[in-house]
Amino acid sequence: MAENNSNFMSGVPELLILRLVREKEMYGYELVQAIRERSRDAIALGEGVIYPVLHALERDGALSSSRKTVNGRSRVYYALTAAGAQRLDNLAGNWSRLTDAIHAILIGVQHA
Amino acid sequence: MAENNSNFMSGVPELLILRLVREKEMYGYELVQAIRERSRDAIALGEGVIYPVLHALERDGALSSSRKTVNGRSRVYYALTAAGAQRLDNLAGNWSRLTDAIHAILIGVQHA
DNA sequence: GCATTATGCCTCGTGTTGCAAGGTATCGCG
DNA sequence: CGCGATACCTTGCAACACGAGGCATAATGC
Numbered sequence: 439m440a441e442n443n444s445n446f447m448s449g450v451p452e453l454l455i456l457r458l459v460r461e462k463e464m465y466g467y468e469l470v471q472a473i474r475e476r477s478r479d480a481i482a483l484g485e486g487v488i489y490p491v492l493h494a495l496e497r498d499g500a501l502s503s504s505r506k507t508v509n510g511r512s513r514v515y516y517a518l519t520a521a522g523a524q525r526l527d528n529l530a531g532n533w534s535r536l537t538d539a540i541h542a543i544l545i546g547v548q549h550a
Numbered sequence: 551m552a553e554n555n556s557n558f559m560s561g562v563p564e565l566l567i568l569r570l571v572r573e574k575e576m577y578g579y580e581l582v583q584a585i586r587e588r589s590r591d592a593i594a595l596g597e598g599v600i601y602p603v604l605h606a607l608e609r610d611g612a613l614s615s616s617r618k619t620v621n622g623r624s625r626v627y628y629a630l631t632a633a634g635a636q637r638l639d640n641l642a643g644n645w646s647r648l649t650d651a652i653h654a655i656l657i658g659v660q661h662a
Numbered sequence: 663g664c665a666t667t668a669t670g671c672c673t674c675g676t677g678t679t680g681c682a683a684g685g686t687a688t689c690g691c692g
Numbered sequence: 693c694g695c696g697a698t699a700c701c702t703t704g705c706a707a708c709a710c711g712a713g714g715c716a717t718a719a720t721g722c
Contacts, residue, residue: 447559480651539592579670
């Protein structure tokens with residue numbers, strides 16, 4: 439039975455981070471702004487959300503980090519690992535199934 | 551200024567309950583099963599989730615309750631109030647905006 | 663007659679997690 | 693020289709979903 443709900447609508451920050459990092463290496467501060475911009479301000483995750491998630495994902499092997507200095511600024515770039523890609527697919531699937539289910543209830547569809 | 555995210559993907563149980571009760575009066579035990587059935591087991595909220603939310607919604611004036619005895623069983627039916635309908639519209643709108651934003655990021659749409 | 667299941671209500675404790683607030687340091691601009 | 697932007701980070705709080713339990717009655721099964 440694989441996974442139950444367990445805080446079923448949670449893990450969205452994680453999902454967004456993994457998705458964005460899949461396109462290209464990114465660093466924390468950049469992710470904060472990217473999420474704000476791409477969602478047109480609908481989602482505004484603070485650094486207090488992003489950094490802990492980033493650390494957790496790296497600890498779990500979903501992301502790998504590399505320090506780079508740009509313009510005299512030290513940045514920690516994160517890249518998606520194979521495990522991370524797997525995790526992303528997993529989360530995206532869960533999210534999709536969940537929102538479909540909620541949507542079905544919201545529009546009041548025939549239930550079986 | 552207006553509202554920020556504040557636990558942006560939360561309140562889903564509340565949303566589902568309000569939506570279901572809008573169609574007809576329902577009682578706790580019934581809601582637990584209705585959510586499971588309508589979501590085809592994608593969402594399985596336990597009674598430990600439903601009842602506290604029900605009580606909070608009534609306390610806030612979004613629901614009104616009435617005790618009825620059916621088949622020698624005592625049930626507490628909840629009905630949507632005007633305030634509750636307002637709240638439902640509000641939550642549904644938020645949810646819609648949120649999922650749209652997430653979807654936009656997931657499919658990698660052009661941002662502005 | 664007795665036990666198990668289903669119905670129906672409820673609460674408590676735990677763990678997760680999103681988040682604001684605060685802390686540090688460097689760079690560029692006025 | 694000061695201020696805002698860039699860039700990293702941690703701590704503490706509050707909310708919340710959830711499992712695990714607890715209580716009571718009706719129906720079903722053995």
